Amino acid sequence: MSSTAAEYARRNQSRFLEELKALLRIPSISTLPEHQADCRKAAEWLVARLQRMGMEHARLVETEGHPLVYADWLHAAGKPTALMYGHYDVQPADPLEEWVSPPFEPEERNGNIYARGAVDDKGQVCAQLSALESLMAATGALPINVRVLLEGEEEVGGEGIAQFVASKPAELKADFALVSDTELFAPGLPTLCVGLRGMIYTEIDVRGAKNDLHSGQYGGAAPNPFVALAQVIARLKDENGHILIRHFYDDVEAPKEEEMAAWRTLPFDEEEYRKVEVGSPELVGEPGYSVLERTWARPTLDVHGMPGGFTGAGAKTVIPARAQAKVSMRLVPKMTPAKTFAQFKSYVLEIAPPGVDVEVRLIHSGDACVVPVDNPYIQAATRALHEVWGKETVFIRTGGSIPIVGDFARHLGLPSVMMGFGLPDDNLHAPNEKFNLENFRLGIQSLIRFLEEAGS
Amino acid sequence: MSSTAAEYARRNQSRFLEELKALLRIPSISTLPEHQADCRKAAEWLVARLQRMGMEHARLVETEGHPLVYADWLHAAGKPTALMYGHYDVQPADPLEEWVSPPFEPEERNGNIYARGAVDDKGQVCAQLSALESLMAATGALPINVRVLLEGEEEVGGEGIAQFVASKPAELKADFALVSDTELFAPGLPTLCVGLRGMIYTEIDVRGAKNDLHSGQYGGAAPNPFVALAQVIARLKDENGHILIRHFYDDVEAPKEEEMAAWRTLPFDEEEYRKVEVGSPELVGEPGYSVLERTWARPTLDVHGMPGGFTGAGAKTVIPARAQAKVSMRLVPKMTPAKTFAQFKSYVLEIAPPGVDVEVRLIHSGDACVVPVDNPYIQAATRALHEVWGKETVFIRTGGSIPIVGDFARHLGLPSVMMGFGLPDDNLHAPNEKFNLENFRLGIQSLIRFLEEAGS
Numbered sequence: 001m002s003s004t005a006a007e008y009a010r011r012n013q014s015r016f017l018e019e020l021k022a023l024l025r026i027p028s029i030s031t032l033p034e035h036q037a038d039c040r041k042a043a044e045w046l047v048a049r050l051q052r053m054g055m056e057h058a059r060l061v062e063t064e065g066h067p068l069v070y071a072d073w074l075h076a077a078g079k080p081t082a083l084m085y086g087h088y089d090v091q092p093a094d095p096l097e098e099w100v101s102p103p104f105e106p107e108e109r110n111g112n113i114y115a116r117g118a119v120d121d122k123g124q125v126c127a128q129l130s131a132l133e134s135l136m137a138a139t140g141a142l143p144i145n146v147r148v149l150l151e152g153e154e155e156v157g158g159e160g161i162a163q164f165v166a167s168k169p170a171e172l173k174a175d176f177a178l179v180s181d182t183e184l185f186a187p188g189l190p191t192l193c194v195g196l197r198g199m200i201y202t203e204i205d206v207r208g209a210k211n212d213l214h215s216g217q218y219g220g221a222a223p224n225p226f227v228a229l230a231q232v233i234a235r236l237k238d239e240n241g242h243i244l245i246r247h248f249y250d251d252v253e254a255p256k257e258e259e260m261a262a263w264r265t266l267p268f269d270e271e272e273y274r275k276v277e278v279g280s281p282e283l284v285g286e287p288g289y290s291v292l293e294r295t296w297a298r299p300t301l302d303v304h305g306m307p308g309g310f311t312g313a314g315a316k317t318v319i320p321a322r323a324q325a326k327v328s329m330r331l332v333p334k335m336t337p338a339k340t341f342a343q344f345k346s347y348v349l350e351i352a353p354p355g356v357d358v359e360v361r362l363i364h365s366g367d368a369c370v371v372p373v374d375n376p377y378i379q380a381a382t383r384a385l386h387e388v389w390g391k392e393t394v395f396i397r398t399g400g401s402i403p404i405v406g407d408f409a410r411h412l413g414l415p416s417v418m419m420g421f422g423l424p425d426d427n428l429h430a431p432n433e434k435f436n437l438e439n440f441r442l443g444i445q446s447l448i449r450f451l452e453e454a455g456s
Numbered sequence: 457m458s459s460t461a462a463e464y465a466r467r468n469q470s471r472f473l474e475e476l477k478a479l480l481r482i483p484s485i486s487t488l489p490e491h492q493a494d495c496r497k498a499a500e501w502l503v504a505r506l507q508r509m510g511m512e513h514a515r516l517v518e519t520e521g522h523p524l525v526y527a528d529w530l531h532a533a534g535k536p537t538a539l540m541y542g543h544y545d546v547q548p549a550d551p552l553e554e555w556v557s558p559p560f561e562p563e564e565r566n567g568n569i570y571a572r573g574a575v576d577d578k579g580q581v582c583a584q585l586s587a588l589e590s591l592m593a594a595t596g597a598l599p600i601n602v603r604v605l606l607e608g609e610e611e612v613g614g615e616g617i618a619q620f621v622a623s624k625p626a627e628l629k630a631d632f633a634l635v636s637d638t639e640l641f642a643p644g645l646p647t648l649c650v651g652l653r654g655m656i657y658t659e660i661d662v663r664g665a666k667n668d669l670h671s672g673q674y675g676g677a678a679p680n681p682f683v684a685l686a687q688v689i690a691r692l693k694d695e696n697g698h699i700l701i702r703h704f705y706d707d708v709e710a711p712k713e714e715e716m717a718a719w720r721t722l723p724f725d726e727e728e729y730r731k732v733e734v735g736s737p738e739l740v741g742e743p744g745y746s747v748l749e750r751t752w753a754r755p756t757l758d759v760h761g762m763p764g765g766f767t768g769a770g771a772k773t774v775i776p777a778r779a780q781a782k783v784s785m786r787l788v789p790k791m792t793p794a795k796t797f798a799q800f801k802s803y804v805l806e807i808a809p810p811g812v813d814v815e816v817r818l819i820h821s822g823d824a825c826v827v828p829v830d831n832p833y834i835q836a837a838t839r840a841l842h843e844v845w846g847k848e849t850v851f852i853r854t855g856g857s858i859p860i861v862g863d864f865a866r867h868l869g870l871p872s873v874m875m876g877f878g879l880p881d882d883n884l885h886a887p888n889e890k891f892n893l894e895n896f897r898l899g900i901q902s903l904i905r906f907l908e909e910a911g912s
Contacts, residue, residue, distance in 0.1 A: 031768065031769070031770035031771065031772065032768070032770075033769075091772060091774075092766075092768065092772060095668075098667075155771075155772075155773075156770055156771060157771065197672060199672070199773075201771045201773065207736075208736045209734045209735050209736045210734070210735025210736070211554075211735065211883060211886045211887065211888075212551075212885065212886040212887070213734065213885070213886060214856060214884045214885045214886070215756075215758040215760065215784060215786070216653060216655070216786060216854070216855045216856025216857050217751065217854065217855045217856050217880075217884065218733075218734065218751065218855070219751065219756035219757075219758050219786050219855055220697070220741045220742070220747075220750035220751045220754055220756040220786070220855065221729075221734065221739045221740065221741050221747045221750055221751050222734045222736060222739070222740070223736050223737075223738070223739070223740045224740075224758050224759055226689070226759035226760075226761070226762060226781075227689060227690075227692075227693065227757075227758070227759050229686070230685070230686040230687075230688075230689035230690045230759070231686075231689075231690045231695075232686075233682070233683060233686035233687075233690075234683075234686045234687045234689075234690030234691070235690070236683075237683065239687075239809060241676070273677075277674075278665045278666070278669065278674065278677065278678045279665050279666025279667065280663075280664045280665045280666070280678060280679050280811055280812065281679075281810070281811060281812065281813055282679070282810045282811040283677045283678070283679070283811065284677065284678070284679045284680075284809075284810070284811040285676045285677050286676070291676075291677045294676035294677050295673065295674065295675065295676045295677050298676055300671075300675035300676040301675075302671040302675050302680050302683070302775055303680055303682035303683050303686070303765070304671065304682075304765050304766045304771075304772060304773065304774055304775075304776065305682070305764065305765030305766040305767045305772075305776065306682060306762040306765065306767070306779075307767035308761065308762075309759070309760050309761030309762065309782075310548075310760045310761040310782060311761045311762070311763035311767070311782075312487065312488070312548065313487070313489075314487035314488075314612055314819070315487065315611075315612060315613065315657045315760075315782070315784075315819050315820060316487065316547060316548060316611075316760060316761075316782075316885070317611075317655075317657070317760065317784060317856075317857075317885060318547075318760055318885050318886070319758055319760075320760065320761065323762075325682075326765075326766060326767075326771070326772075328671060328675075328771075328773060330671070330672060330675050330676070353695060353740075354737070354738045354740065355736055355737060355738040355739065355740040356736065356737065357737055363770070363771050364771060398672070398673065399672045399673050399674070399675055399676065400670060400672025400673050401672050401773075424673075427667060428670045428673065429668065429669070429670045429772070429773060429774050430667045430668040430669060430670070430774070431667065431668070432667075
């Protein structure tokens with residue numbers, strides 16, 4: 001059953017890891033302007049790697065932000081075409097003091113590689129590239145036609161790739177997308193993600209007095225923007241986590257009962273999840289829904305930070321002139337970002353207390369999406385995973401958002417095979433992000449086998 | 457009527473301003489550890505100045521924080537002794553980008569001197585020193601005995617001076633305190649402050665998950681500390697600004713009706729105050745109380761900032777592990793900091809939502825205080841102000857806190873004459889802090905005349 005490409009990958013596994021480390025050393029933090037050059041450097045590194053392995057037309061595609069990376073190999077006459085997607089940008093690394101090893105100095109410990117971007121998404125991009133290299137090197141060809149499209153703005157809304165995809169360029173003509181940015185449901189359990197939540201990321205901006213004021217002299221008369229903002233945020237959800245924005249749940253589509261029944265058979269222990277993954281005194285959320293339902297199939301709302309005022313050590317007795325809140329909502333199928341943002345904005349403006357001016361801004365957004373399990377590429381992926389992992393594939397959703405999956409469907413008509421190899425405790429977006437080395441190895445094998453299956 | 461000391465002060469006014477500028481150039485920000493050396497430098501500058509003018513025993517008094525400055529002149533046999541107080545430390549200068557001229561490069565514009573600390577409190581300390589120098593230089597003596605006690609931790613709670621005063625050292629034996637850290641009610645209107653609010657400054661610290669988590673994957677199950685904190689803050693006050701902490705108002709002592717009647721005759725236009733001083737769309741606060749009552753004689757609660765989470769530009773989809781709020785309350789006579797803090801803490805812990813751990817810390821506190829108008833030193837001050845300003849003195853309170861005034865009363869039995877020369881629009885604790893140059897001049901004259909009156 002083992003192909004020559006699989007054998008090549010096994011022999012080259014340690015070099016594949018060194019290549020991943022080289023990419024991880026580039027701090028391509030897309031949201032921080034001071035790392036703009038690093039983003040370009042990561043993109044150029046990828047172009048060079050694609051050229052080296054024999055992919056054609058490898059190049060940067062400029063956008064208004066960080067560049068895309070494109071390459072193709074289209075010589076498998078009569079075979080389908082895959083559009084392989086990943087992203088080379090990463091989240092900021094703060095708080096730095098909580099990292100055991102520095103975020104951009106990848107370190108192997110306990111069978112993992114630790115670095116910002118290890119699993120999200122450089123490790124998975126490198127798994128794709130290692131699979132392609134193995135097929136090309138071992139057989140001189142790919143089993144299907146392949147286009148590679150990597151972006152550098154996934155963590156900041158993906159404006160550039162969205163515009164590129166929306167323009168429906170000939171370069172992106174394909175039969176399906178292969179998206180490597182998801183995770184296994186549990187260690188050793190081959191997993192395909194068939195549903196994603198959408199999102200809107202917003203800022204609420206509250207202004208009171210024209211200047212910062214002394215809280216002794218003016219306390220009792222001047223409006224306090226943080227108090228006003230707290231009053232607004234406190235009215236966004238009730239004590240059960242039910243969102244109070246009017247008509248917020250109107251379009252929510254519940255999963256089919258058979259999908260939810262399958263979820264109930266997954267190896268999931270709520271108390272273990274609370275203790276090991278979350279580590280909080282209790283879990284929160286809407287009563288009557290399981291944790292998987294709450295995080296996969298229910299819309300949610302979170303506050304990410306509240307900039308403004310005095311945040312240093314010690315005391316400053318100031319009534320700040322301005323306070324902000326970064327608030328995002330996760331959306332589920334049939335909800336639309338535009339409608340949800342309009343509902344949110346008008347509700348916030350309506351409940352804002354007197355004494356302050358309130359502005360609500362949309363920073364970015366993405367559609368929710370679901371893929372049918374009987375799609376032939378999902379079926380091919382299922383066979384490939386079974387061969388490599390020796391187990392039946394589980395079909396899950398994920399609470400995160402990959403807006404590009406919605407764009408591929410809407411603009412290019414492509415179903416997405418979301419085959420990823422992260423683990424639930426990989427610390428995405430947090431200190432000590434990691435990628436399991438065995439999953440990196442099996443991920444490469446799975447991708448090789450999937451491309452072979454898709455071409456057979 | 458004009459003394460030789462007054463004449464000396466007039467001749468030396470421009471040099472007095474240069475001395476103030478020299479002190480303003482030292483960035484003695486007491487709350488920031490990186491400015492520790494600057495605080496000491498400011499203290500040493502003051503010791504040298506006191507020595508130069510002929511004050512005796514001028515020296516630093518070490519504390520666990522920034523040093524005190526002490527000096528005396530005790531050769532006015534049979535005359536009373538004044539304890540003159542001010543502070544050399546200043547607030548942080550952020551946000552720096554809002555300053556028209558740099559905060560530690562004093563600049564004269566429109567009849568004012570602009571710099572951090574111009575009015576709070578270096579300008580007023582320099583008015584004291586200029587008055588003492590004028591009396592010493594013109595007459596070779598002071599009309600009463602004088603002790604000078606300046607501190608460098610007023611903006612961070614005044615722990616050092618509080619301990620020094622509480623130890624009742626012989627150096628502080630006096631008949632009254634002269635505190636120069638207040639303002640005129642309106643330009644040209646001589647003012648004595650006879651009441652101060654107390655305060656407690658606290659931090660609420662909320663922890664949810666053990667790590668920052670991805671808001672897509674965990675949104676709907678992991679607690680959000682900012683949402684929890686917003687829910688707590690929203691329940692601290694009702695929509696009218698009435699504080700909801702149980703028994704919070706139990707000990708509040710209302711001012712006598714005659715004091716409130718006098719306040720109603722003060723030149724105060726609420727709409728003008730809203731537009732010019734505060735600049736917010738509306739004022740806030742308890743219905744049924746005037747602005748002066750709300751800011752002088754009612755306890756209040758403010759939030760100064762909410763550190764934690766993601767506060768940079770752009771978007772980071774994180775559920776922060778931790779959020780904090782800096783919350784202070786202003787207290788009025790008969791309320792006590794210890795009791796109020798206990799009420800606050802137990803209320804916050806009681807209303808905290810599930811899913812998070814909450815800690816409430818006291819950062820610092822100070823007593824409220826009132827001084828009777830018929831005190832002989834208040835009367836002497838009233839006469840001096842009348843001579844210099846040609847107008848009747850108004851007796852006001854201030855919403856701010858000068859904890860040391862309570863300490864002088866409690867430990868040393870001293871009434872405080874709070875004679876200050878700031879203006880309501882001097883931007884205390886805010887960008888573009890200033891001190892009116894004419895008020896600096898008349899302040900020096902008033903202090904000279906007051907010391908003469910107190911000795912007559």
